[in-house]
Amino acid sequence: xxxxxxxxxxxxxxxxxxxxxxxxxxxxxxxxxxxxxxxxxxxxxxxxxxxxxxxxxxxxxxxxxxxxxxxxxxxxxxxxxxxxxxxxxxxxxxxxxxxxxxxxxxxxxxxxxxxxxxxxxxxxxxxxxxxxxxxxxxxxxxxxxxxxxxxxxxxxxxxxxxxxxxxxxxxxxxxxxxxxxxxxxxxxxxxxxxxxxxxxxxxxxxxxxxxxxxxxxxxxxxxxxxxxxxxxxxxxxxxxxxxxxxxxxxxxxxxxxxxxxxxxxxxxxxxxxxxxxxxxxxxxxxxxxxxxxxxxxxxxxxxxxxxxxxxxxxxxxxxxxxxxxxxxxxxx
Amino acid sequence: xxxxxxxxxxxxxxxxxxxxxxxxxxxxxxxxxxxxxxxxxxxxxxxxxxxxxxxxxxxxxxxxxxxxxxxxxxxxxxxxxxxxxxxxxxxxxxxxxxxxxxxxxxxxxxxxxxxxxxxxxxxxxxxxxxxxxxxxxxxxxxxxxxxxxxxxxxxxxxxxxxxxxxxxxxxxxxxxxxxxxxxxxxxxxxxxxxxxxxxxxxxxxxxxxxxxxxxxxxxxxxxxxxxxxxxxxxxx
Numbered sequence: 289x290x291x292x293x294x295x296x297x298x299x300x301x302x303x304x305x306x307x308x309x310x311x312x313x314x315x316x317x318x319x320x321x322x323x324x325x326x327x328x329x330x331x332x333x334x335x336x337x338x339x340x341x342x343x344x345x346x347x348x349x350x351x352x353x354x355x356x357x358x359x360x361x362x363x364x365x366x367x368x369x370x371x372x373x374x375x376x377x378x379x380x381x382x383x384x385x386x387x388x389x390x391x392x393x394x395x396x397x398x399x400x401x402x403x404x405x406x407x408x409x410x411x412x413x414x415x416x417x418x419x420x421x422x423x424x425x426x427x428x429x430x431x432x433x434x435x436x437x438x439x440x441x442x443x444x445x446x447x448x449x450x451x452x453x454x455x456x457x458x459x460x461x462x463x464x465x466x467x468x469x470x471x472x473x474x475x476x477x478x479x480x481x482x483x484x485x486x487x488x489x490x491x492x493x494x495x496x497x498x499x500x501x502x503x504x505x506x507x508x509x510x511x512x513x514x515x516x517x518x519x520x521x522x523x524x525x526x527x528x529x530x531x532x533x534x535x536x537x538x539x540x541x542x543x544x545x546x547x548x549x550x551x552x553x554x555x556x557x558x559x560x561x562x563x564x565x566x567x568x569x570x571x572x573x574x575x576x577x578x579x580x581x582x583x584x585x586x587x588x589x590x591x592x593x594x595x596x597x598x599x600x601x602x603x604x605x606x607x608x609x610x611x612x613x614x615x616x617x618x619x620x
Numbered sequence: 621x622x623x624x625x626x627x628x629x630x631x632x633x634x635x636x637x638x639x640x641x642x643x644x645x646x647x648x649x650x651x652x653x654x655x656x657x658x659x660x661x662x663x664x665x666x667x668x669x670x671x672x673x674x675x676x677x678x679x680x681x682x683x684x685x686x687x688x689x690x691x692x693x694x695x696x697x698x699x700x701x702x703x704x705x706x707x708x709x710x711x712x713x714x715x716x717x718x719x720x721x722x723x724x725x726x727x728x729x730x731x732x733x734x735x736x737x738x739x740x741x742x743x744x745x746x747x748x749x750x751x752x753x754x755x756x757x758x759x760x761x762x763x764x765x766x767x768x769x770x771x772x773x774x775x776x777x778x779x780x781x782x783x784x785x786x787x788x789x790x791x792x793x794x795x796x797x798x799x800x801x802x803x804x805x806x807x808x809x810x811x812x813x814x815x816x817x818x819x820x821x822x823x824x825x826x827x828x829x830x831x832x833x834x835x836x837x838x839x840x841x842x843x844x845x846x847x848x849x850x851x852x853x854x855x856x
Contacts, residue, residue, distance in 0.1 A: 302853050362693045364850045378850075385696035397691050414695055 291335035292466065292498055293359065298368035299522075300329040300354050328354040330522040331368070338465075341492045341499040343513035343530070347612050351522040352502040353392075356468050359500070360390045373465060386415055389459035393471035397455055398443045404454040405439040408461055415462035422461060429457040432487055449480035456487065467491075469501040473508055485511045506604045520612055530604075538607050541581040543574045543588065544598040551592055559584050575602070626667070626715040633659055633786070634723070648791050655788075657727030657817055661742075661810040662786040663720045665750055669757075671712040673704045677757050681764040681771045684852070693852075700845060704758060728817055741823055742813035748830045749808030753778065755837035756804065762841060765848025777804060785810040805833050 305321040307313055329351040336342055346352045357363040358370055361377030361384065370377055375384035391397065398407040405426075412422045430436045433453040438446055446454065452472065459467065469488070473481040489512050492499050503509055509516060509530070516533060518526040526533060542563070550569035556562055560576035576584045585597060637659065641652040650658070680703055683689040692702050728734050760774045781804050789797050789811040801807045808830055815821040 357690070360694060362690050363852065380693070380699070382696035385694060390690075390694050392690065395688065395690060397694075414697055 289337050292338045292340075292373060293334075293336040293500075294369070294371045295335070295355075295359070296333050296369040297331050298329060298333070298355070298358060298370060299327070299331055299366045300351075300358060300363060301366045302326045302328060327522050329358070329365075329519075332519065332522075332524040333368075334517060334524065334527050336498060336500065338498055339492070339496040340515060341489075341513045342501065343509035343516040344500060344502040344519070345509060345516055345608060346502075346519040348504075350519050352519060353470055354522075355519070356390070356470055356500065356502060360388060360468050361385070362390075386462060387464060388466040388468060389462070389464040390468040391455055391459050391470065391472055393452070393469075393474035396443065396451065397458055398451070400444050401442055403440045403442050404435075404446075404457070407443065407454075407458055408439075411458055411461050417462050421463070425461050425463070426457065429460055432490075433457065433483070449476050452476060452480070452484065456484065460491070463495070464497065466498045466500065469499065469503075471503050471505075472501070473503065473505050481505070481507070488512050506608065510604055518608070518611060525611065533604070533607060534601050537611055538602040539578055540575045540602055541578050542600045542602060543576055543581070543585055544571075544596075544600060545574070545588065545592075545594060546571045546596040547592055548595045549593045555591075559588055626712070627719050630659075630663060630715065630719040630723070648788060650788050653727050653730045654814065654818060656723050658788065658810050658814045659786050660720050660724040660727055661746060661813045662782065664716070664724075664746060665753070665785070665806075665809040666782065667712045667716040667720065668750055669754070671709050671716075673754055673757065675709050676704050676706050677761045677774075678771070680761045681768075681774075684764045685768055689852070693849075699849070700758065700841070703761075704754070727814075731817075733819055734817065738817050738819070742816040745808055745816060745826055745830065746813045748827075748834060749805065749812070752805050752808060752830065752834050752837050755834070755841045759837065759841040759844050762844035762848045765844075765851050781806055782809075801829070802833065805837075808833075 302325070303323055304326050305317075305323045307317045307321070328349075332351075332355065344352045344355065354363060358365050359372055359377055361380045364378045373384065373387055375381060377384065398404060399410065402410075408422075408426060411417075417425075426439075430439060433456060435450055435453045435457070438450050438454070443451060443454065456472075467488075472488075473484055476484070485508055488499060488501075491497055492512065499512065501508060501512060514530055515528065516526065516530050517524060518533075526537075528536075540560075543560070547570050551572070552569060553562060553565050553572075556565070556572055556574060560574040562572060563575050564571075564573035566572065574584075581599060585599060588594065589597065634656070637652065637655050640647070641655075647655060680689075683692070689703075692706070693699060695702060728739060757774065757778050760770060760777060763773075764770045781800070784792075784800060785806040789800060789807050792800070797807075800811075808826075812821060812826050816823065816826070
């Protein structure tokens with residue numbers, strides 16, 4: 289299968305400047321500015337196949353959004369090559385722009401003063417969608433996202449959750465082959481988050497739409513994506529299946545214990561790092577080295593009276609945090 | 621409310637000019653009807669630009685700096701077109717119909733030498749003048765990609781200078797006349813259309829200069845935007 293997106297040695301830098309605080313600083317900046325370059329994305333390469341759902345993970349300022357903007361043609365790369373659906377994104381050919389959609393959780397794509405339905409109709413004309421396809425899409429998407437009743441209310445009067453669902457509809461009216469999502473669940477309550485995640489997963493499976501998702505919410509990534517790309521300080525540090533990340537980077541496993549007799553923290557310390565200890569000593573969570581977890585579990589069962597033992601993987605959030613904290617070097 | 625304020629402004633200008641002509645017989649060879657004509661042509665530019673592109677171009681620097689411009693870039697439409705004409709302000713038609721049209725009719729019909737062909741050529745000059753100033757505004761707005769605080773410059777270069785369009789160009793020194801004809805060509809939205817109606821100008825000279833300026837300002841806007849889009853960074 290030929291890749292739908294090919295990125296080779298992609299980089300993007302921005303020029304910025306520092307300004308001293310106060311009036312003197314402002315006056316000084318009139319004749320002298322301390323300019324410096326910010327290397328938002330540094331020499332990253334990857335390919336994405338049609339129908340894949342990719343999670344793009346990184347801390348704030350890692351270069352996720354910049355990469356997404358270069359893939360969608362909003363930003364011009366400083367160096368490297370990008371090919372999306374056979375197009376060079378920055379040329380922004382109308383044929384290319386009609387084949388993808390970009391949703392930014394913090395920026396509205398809809399017209400603020402118009403009801404969503406009018407925004408959809410505008411998009412229908414802009415993307416030259418046929419009446420039949422438009423009507424079918426609106427019915428299908430509004431039903432699925434449960435927003436039929438708000439389609440005629442001005443966007444500025446909608447709740448954040450309703451607005452985000454309408455943003456999704458606006459983005460999907462023209463049946464894009466690629467969906468770029470930049471933090472689509474930011475600020476939403478857990479119920480709406482769950483609904484949007486379920487919708488995206490279904491859409492990816494049924495319509496085979498390629499999804500590239502950036503999010504700080506690991507539930508988004510775990511539920512929608514099978515593959516993840518991690519970048520930090522603009523460099524790519526992991527590209528592979530989500531399942532392999534745990535094997536590769538999770539050095540510990542978690543033992544969740546319930547005792548039928550109270551135990552002391554001091555006695556448990558020798559088995560591993562205690563991450564949770566209930567006052568009264570009847571339950572505890574211990575992080576233990578992955579390679580020794582069965583031996584340690586056996587020792588605990590032998591030394592204490594245990595009612596329940598659950599051996600779990602370290603959460604994705606903890607793995608990602610550990611990766612960022614240890615500042616892993618980019619792939620060679 | 622904006623439309624009502626515009627009507628009041630035009631009426632106040634009319635009262636001032638009218639009062640002036642109770643004290644003097646003519647203003648450097650311009651009669652009351654001539655000055656009303658000049659005023660009405662200038663107002664046509666103000667209302668047409670406010671209706672079609674001014675609102676959009678005024679909002680553009682903020683959109684570019686805040687990153688709201690991203691939304692526009694993803695649409696499969698010419699970005700200059702979308703940036704300029706995304707939102708129309710139909711309300712400006714009200715002062716245009718209620719005040720400018722009667723004033724213009726008064727300024728034109730109230731003269732023995734008036735011919736319909738004059739109105740046709742004056743309208744062509746006015747339209748070309750509006751398009752040229754649109755490209756100038758577009759070019760200045762595009763400078764936001766390079767320099768952040770461009771809105772204040774645009775306000776002084778285009779919006780404030782428009783006030784001078786309502787004064788006969790011939791009263792200014794030669795240098796100012798050249799600036800208002802070739803650099804910030806506001807002379808083509810009021811002075812030259814009025815001169816065509818007054819039979820005081822060479823049509824071929826005006827059309828030649830206008831065509832030249834139109835091409836220059838169009839190319840300038842294109843070059844600035846092409847380079848600016850490459851430099852665009854947005855935020856977030």
